Amino acid sequence: MAGLTIVSLLLLLAVPSTLAAPQDALITRLPGFDGTFPSKHYAGYITVDEDRGRNLFYYFVESETNPETDPVVLWLNGGPGCSSFDGFIYEHGPFNFESGGKPGSLPQLHLNPYSWSKVSNMIYLDSPAGVGLSYSNNISDYKTGDLKTASDSHTFLLKWFEQYPEFLTNPFYISGESYAGVYVPTLAHEVVKGIQGGAKPTLNFKGYMVGNGVTDTVFDGDALVPFAHGMGLISNDLFQEVNTACQGSYWNPVNDSCLKTLNKVDWELDNLNIYDILEPCYHSPEVREVVSDNSNNSRLPSSFRRLGETDRPLPVRKRMFGRSWPLRAPVRDGRVPTWPELGSSGVPCMNDEVATSWLNNEAVRSAIHAQPENLVDWELCTSRIDFEHDAGSMIKYHKNLTAQGYRALIFSGDHDMCIPFTGTEAWTRSLGYEVNDAWRPWYFNEQVAGYTQGYDHGLIFLTIKGAGHTVPEYKPQEALAFYSRWLAGAKL
Structure with a gap:
């Protein structure tokens, strides 16, 4: 107990005495994979609106190192309309997927040596309803926007941690890329507002991370x-x-x-x-x-x-x-x-x-506890939703969150022309914070892996040399390196 902070101790005392993830969400096998999972996997739905039947799908991967204490990290892909299985399958999930060779054939799965679950517990969330495997019984819910998406995702988190109370004391971070440059700070704002307003359970929120993110028009x-x-x-x-x-x-x-x-x-x-x-x-x-x-x-x-x-x-x-x-x-x-x-x-x-x-x-749908294909079809990026950008510029969100002491890592693949690193570098500088770590290279395997600049209030800007829009897909080793260093609070 000596190593626990006062906050952690209070959170621990607030956790119910029965600490167990829902066993009906446990994944025991995956079609295409013949090996042994290096950690426990869970998946299923969280209902965020009982009356309307609005359900968000998640896939949870426990850390392969120390799930009891390693951070819990929520991952969001963007679009808007793109499934977070993009990150799971193509970027930093626990498996690498090998094509079956013919269209429609089942791929073969192999363990990914650069999975982010090496150092953290990962939640992959399909959001909003209508995206990926998430759905609503009322199709009018597919007309949505930034603010409703953030509110639903916050409700998801509160209910998810109720079902997985053993992770309440773990540091919690929100992360994502592309249009999740909007999802992440708006959701972080809802989480902080909930903490300050007494929402239960109390999340141990520490900060957030955005890659090649949409920020400001x-x-x-x-x-x-x-x-x-x-x-x-x-x-x-x-x-x-x-x-x-x-x-x-x-x-x-x-x-x-x-x-x-x-x-x-x-x-x-x-x-x-x-x-x-x-x-x-x-x-x-x-x-x-x-x-x-x-x-x-x-x-x-x-x-x-x-x-x-x-x-x-x-x-x-x-x-x-x-x-x-x-x-x-x-x-x-x-x-x-x-x-x-x-x-x-x-x-x-x-x-x-x-x-x-x-x-x-x-068989995959059954294994991961998802709705059958005839009820919910999966697309990487869907046109099912009608989405409104109603949150405005994200700069005010970043300013508010970092001013309150929440850590922020803003990273960019430097060969992405969709959200160029130059714009991201400019808006991070525009916050007006003092530079406490002047522009310099950061290294992986004794080679320059990119450049970084650190600011007061825990704000860090980072580039990844030679990477595109989805950084972990292009540079998986370097991505795991900066990710694990940042989570540990080490110098990049």
Whole structure:
């Protein structure tokens, strides 16, 4: 007991005497995996609105190290409309997924040596209702937005910790990427408000983490053109032309001349993979033909074939199709289009065959306690929801949370053109905090892995060299390194 803080001791005394996760949520097997789980896995639904039948699905992985004391970390993917199984399957979940070889065939699962469950307990949440495996009995609930999503996710957390009270004393963090740059701070705000208002159970919330996150229309929207110029994707002449025409403001064209030059930029970036400018974005109806490792089938010169490769033991996602995200802000009248609605102008350069075939398999659904496929179909990113961005800029949320002492790690893959690191660096600097760790490289395996700058109030900005929009997918080893160091409070 001597090592417990007063807060931890009080939380411990508040926990019911019977400490046990719900056994009906325990996962005992997974189709495609023949080994032994390195830790306990649980999954199921939490009902966040009994009257309307609104249910959020989660998959919980206990830490492989010390689940009794290791942090509990909630993971959220963005979209809006994308399932957090994206993170589970393609980024930092406990398994690497090997394609079964034919469309619709069941993939094979292998243990992931760079899973974030190596050092933390992980909750993967499909949110809001209508996304992934989460659903509502009232389809009007699929018209939603930032604030309702944060409120529902907070209700989920309170009910989840009621079912898993043994984790109440563990440090709790919220994390996510992309549009979760909105989900994370708005949910953190709800959690803090709940703690201060006496919501029970009391969460041991310590901070949050956002990767390549949507934050602010101006900072995010104005970052793309200078990023493209700095990366050598548009000429200096075109950059000077568009900068003059748009007066340095690119997210919202101020005149016809600005719009015309932005269209030129858009055309020059047209066939790039906006999520990682180093990776190809193919335009063939047959993904297997163009991504084959056989040099006879590759359209790329040999010197380019390994660009963007990681040390992940198995390939998990093949890049294909799509065009870069439009340069103009996609939000119209507060409403955010979901990924499938963007059609040919916004389809990600990816093939999600592995995830789709696994999560729409009847045996898998049964094993993870999910609704059958004929009731809830799984898509990586759905158009089922009608989503409104009603929380505004996230800068005020970040300022409020960090000013209260909650730790924040804001990280960026430096080759992502969807949410360029330059915009993220600019808004973190705009908070006005004193720099206490000046810009410097951080290292992994004695190599520069990126750059970081630390500020007062526990705010850290970090880049990951050579990574794209979904950092742990591109750089799994480096991602586990900065993640585990940050959770431990060690210097990055």
